[in-house]
Amino acid sequence: MQTPNELKYAASHEWLAPDGTVGISDFAQDQLGDVVYVELPEVGRVVTAGETVAVVESVKTASDIYAPASGTIVAVNDQLSGTPELVNSGPYSDGWLFKLDVTEESGDLMDAEEYVAANG
Amino acid sequence: MVPFGGWDMPVQYAGVKAEHDAVRTRAGMFDVSHMGEFRVTGPDAEAFLQRVTTNDVMKLRPGRAQYNWLPNDAGGLVDDIYVYRIGEQEFLLVVNASNIGKDWAHLQAHAAGLGVQLSDESDQWGLLAVQGPEAAALLQPHLDVDLAAKKKNAYFPARLFGQDVWLARTGYTGEDGFEVFVAAERTEALWDNLLALGLTPAGLGARDTLRLEAGFPLYGHEFADDLHPLASTYTWVVKDKEHVGRAGIQAAPPVKLIGLALERVPVREGYPVLLGGERVGRVTSGSSSPTLGHPIAMALVNADAATADAYEVEVRGKAHPARRVELPFYKR
Structure with a gap:
């Protein structure tokens, strides 16, 4: 299971990159199983940390994705509409979900070590 | 687990x-x-x-x-x-x-x-x-x-x-x-x-x-203590004989079980089924179908609204088109 050091992680398994990119962790995609559908927010939407902004659906279940920071949605990963399985194959690369212009991070984000400890 | x-x-x-x-x-x-x-x-x-x-x-x-x-x-x-x-x-x-x-x-x-x-x-x-x-x-x-x-x-x-x-x-x-x-x-x-x-x-x-692909009902979803079993397609399971449930299921079922196929958005149990903008029923089982490559669902809808070709299913507040298909979705 990969947990890159340069990212911050939410208890609800989203990761936040220094440039504002958001996705779900390797642990989360493994738990969810085969992703079949991703619902993404509209570009330009202003979101508050902790707000539901996207939905990732596997064969079995639908999981809400929460904003790990407050800010504005500046980009979404359009590739996921045709190839949602990228969330499984590249949770930290091609499977990213959306990008935020961050105004304020959630105070509860963990570093990689803390996130791994929390999901051991 | x-x-x-x-x-x-x-x-x-x-x-x-x-x-x-x-x-x-x-x-x-x-x-x-x-x-x-x-x-x-x-x-x-x-x-x-x-x-x-x-x-x-x-x-x-x-x-x-x-x-x-x-x-x-x-x-x-x-x-x-x-x-x-x-x-x-x-x-x-x-x-x-x-x-x-x-x-x-x-x-x-x-x-x-x-x-x-x-x-x-x-x-x-x-x-x-x-x-x-x-x-x-x-x-x-x-x-x-x-x-x-x-x-x-x-x-x-x-x-x-x-x-x-x-x-x-x-x-x-x-x-x-x-x-x-x-x-x-x-x-x-x-x-x-x-x-x-x-x-x-x-x-x-x-x-x-x-x-689900095989169209098999699951107790707690398509069957229940208070669901008329003849809403399902398994009407052959009831034979003309004396049994403890005979009087109870004599009346026609108020709802019917139908199959729905969607383009992309998976639908789940409990999601409302709409016909002409009106709510006519609910999804009882739904998932993406690995064999067919698109989402499928079984839904219980009002008996008088069970023969339309096109419905909508409400997913997180938004209506998505769903086509009625014969059950089962898959047959060997």
């Missing part, structure tokens, strides 16, 4: 899609030991079962299995079950795990005063389902019985890997296959033997997508 009827069961081993595909194209196996088993014996056993079920138990010969319903007297189902006939005066019932206590009380109440003995053997039996087009060929070399002579719904004792088991040519996946009844304490050893044959272990997730 998820709690399911008091058991901890794996949703998936390697992944729902891979397990699902293995069962459709080769063979997989499920540990369904959580299912309940009741033995029914005695001179009145047949008459008793004929009265508490809707299908014709008198037509069931020893060595055969029959899908059947336990109706209540209020127009719903206590459970949907399988009846296996062992002899003239001996039957085994397989019931849903979550209904074991309720079924037991219901059957006990109706057995009072009859020459029939009931015993709950749920803890004594392990049950492994070996399912898929290659199931028979994989099992045959390790069995003392010729499977070619055993048709669908056959039920027979056999020795499998040298162990005494009962086999039924039944299943819940829409594929050919067998359900293997084995003494509880020997279940793990049998599982390991089957695993070594190359069978793909499959969990609850694949079990649900396979049965």
Whole structure:
């Protein structure tokens, strides 16, 4: 299971990159199983940390994705509409979900070590 | 692992899609030991079962299995079950795990005063389902019985890997296959033997997508104490005979079960079904279909709104188009 050091992680398994990119962790995609559908927010939407902004659906279940920071949605990963399985194959690369212009991070984000400890 | 009827069961081993595909194209196996088993014996056993079920138990010969319903007297189902006939005066019932206590009380109440003995053997039996087009060929070399002579719904004792088991040519996946009844304490050893044959272990997730594609109702979703069972397409399970539920299900069902196909958005249990903007029903089971490559669902809709070609399903506040398709979605 990969947990890159340069990212911050939410208890609800989203990761936040220094440039504002958001996705779900390797642990989360493994738990969810085969992703079949991703619902993404509209570009330009202003979101508050902790707000539901996207939905990732596997064969079995639908999981809400929460904003790990407050800010504005500046980009979404359009590739996921045709190839949602990228969330499984590249949770930290091609499977990213959306990008935020961050105004304020959630105070509860963990570093990689803390996130791994929390999901051991 | 998820709690399911008091058991901890794996949703998936390697992944729902891979397990699902293995069962459709080769063979997989499920540990369904959580299912309940009741033995029914005695001179009145047949008459008793004929009265508490809707299908014709008198037509069931020893060595055969029959899908059947336990109706209540209020127009719903206590459970949907399988009846296996062992002899003239001996039957085994397989019931849903979550209904074991309720079924037991219901059957006990109706057995009072009859020459029939009931015993709950749920803890004594392990049950492994070996399912898929290659199931028979994989099992045959390790069995003392010729499977070619055993048709669908056959039920027979056999020795499998040298162990005494009962086999039924039944299943819940829409594929050919067998359900293997084995003494509880020997279940793990049998599982390991089957695993070594190359069978793909499959969990609850694949079990649900396979049965949904095959159009099989699941108690608690398409059937319930307060749901008219003739809303389903399984109307043949009710025969013209006296039984405890006859009066209750005489009236036509107010709702009908339909199949829906969607383009992209998976729909889940409870999502509203709309026709012309009006809510006419709800999804009872829904998932992405690994075989068909798009989402499918079963839904209960008002009987007078059950024949349209196009519906919508509301997903997180937004209506998505859904096409009505005949059940089952998949047939071998």
